[in-house]
Amino acid sequence: MKITSLLLAPVVLAATALVGEAQVGEQLPDPGLVDFGGTPATSYADYTGRLVLIEFFAFW
Amino acid sequence: MTGEHDSEGIRNTEAWIESKGARYAYAYYDGTAFPSAMGVSGIPHAVLVSPDGTVMWAGHPASIPMEAIERGLAGAITKPIFEWDDAVSKVADALRRKELGKALIEAKKLAEKGVADSDVALATVERMVEGAVKSVESALEEGNYLDAWTAAERWAKQLKGLDSADRLESVIETCKNDPEAKRVIAGQKKLRALLGKKLKKKREADSLMDKIRELAEEYDGTYVSVEASRAIEQVRSIYESLR
Numbered sequence A: 001m002k003i004t005s006l007l008l009a010p011v012v013l014a015a016t017a018l019v020g021e022a023q024v025g026e027q028l029p030d031p032g033l034v035d036f037g038g039t040p041a042t043s044y045a046d047y048t049g050r051l052v053l054i055e056f057f058a059f060w
Numbered sequence B: 001m002t003g004e005h006d007s008e009g010i011r012n013t014e015a016w017i018e019s020k021g022a023r024y025a026y027a028y029y030d031g032t033a034f035p036s037a038m039g040v041s042g043i044p045h046a047v048l049v050s051p052d053g054t055v056m057w058a059g060h061p062a063s064i065p066m067e068a069i070e071r072g073l074a075g076a077i078t079k080p081i082f083e084w085d086d087a088v089s090k091v092a093d094a095l096r097r098k099e100l101g102k103a104l105i106e107a108k109k110l111a112e113k114g115v116a117d118s119d120v121a122l123a124t125v126e127r128m129v130e131g132a133v134k135s136v137e138s139a140l141e142e143g144n145y146l147d148a149w150t151a152a153e154r155w156a157k158q159l160k161g162l163d164s165a166d167r168l169e170s171v172i173e174t175c176k177n178d179p180e181a182k183r184v185i186a187g188q189k190k191l192r193a194l195l196g197k198k199l200k201k202k203r204e205a206d207s208l209m210d211k212i213r214e215l216a217e218e219y220d221g222t223y224v225s226v227e228a229s230r231a232i233e234q235v236r237s238i239y240e241s242l243r
Helices: B007-020 B033-037 B066-074 B086-096 B100-113 B118-141 B145-158 B163-177 B179-194 B202-218 B223-239
Strands: A004-009 A034-037 A052-056 B025-028 B045-049 B055-059
Touching (some): A034 B007, B007 B025, B045 B066, B055 B066, B066 B118, B086 B100, B086 B118, B100 B118, B145 B179, B202 B223
Parallel strands (some): A004 A052
Antiparallel strands (some): A034 B025, A052 B045, B045 B055
C-alpha cells in the first residue's frame, strides 16, 4: 500500500476536542507549509496526485 | 506550542525525527491558520487528502476508515511530480495548480514530441483525470451524493469539452434531479452542520450523539447513516478526554 504521510510539527494544544468531519468533501486550503524535510518536495502542491495523510504532531 | 517555527523548534523537531528514525515527510507551518482551518484543537489529529486535494476524512489517526484509503489510492499517481524531468515542467506546474484539462493538453503535446518523462506525465494526467471521474462515480454509487455532486461540479469545469466531462455532467444531473439523491443530500448537510463544533463537556458529546442518532434513524439505509456511524465513533474516541 502506497500512502504518503506528512507530519506537521508542531501544533497548538488546547483543552477542547472536536469531531473533525466538517471539512470533509471540501478542498484542502493552502497549508502554507515550509521547510520540508524527508522529501525532495518543496511545497504541498508537489504532492498533487498523491494520497496524503497529514498528521499534526507535537512533542514535549 | 506557539512560535514553533523558530530555530529552537526546528532544532528540536529535527532531533526528534532523527532519534525516532522517522521516515515520513514533514514540514512546518507558521501561526494557527492552517490547523484552525482543519479543525485541529488537540492531538493526535490526522487528515486524509485525496489525490485531487479533497479532504476525505479527518479525525483521530486510529480511526482512519480503510475504505477511504483504498478509494484514494485507486486514483493516486505512483511517481511524484517533484521527481519528473524538467522537460515536462509545464505539465507538473498545471497539475500543481490543479488544472487537469490544461495538464492533459500539454502532456499530449509533449508526448507527441517524445521529450523526457512525457510518457510518465501523459499517463499520470490521464490516470488523474480517470481517477477524478471514477472517484466521483464511486461516491455516487455508494450513495454519497453530496461529495459526488461537489466534486463533479469542480472537475466538469476543468474538463469542459473533453469526453470525461460528459460522465461528470451525468452525475450532476442525477444529484440535482433524483428525488432520493436530493433527500440524502439534505440529510448529509444537516449532519455536517452538527459537526466541526468544539466539545468541552461530556454532556455536550451526549447531546451531539443523540442528534446524530436521530438523523441516522431518519435516513436509515442511506449514506447519511454511514457518515453518522463514523461521527459517533469519533465522538466516542474523544469522549473520555472531555470534562
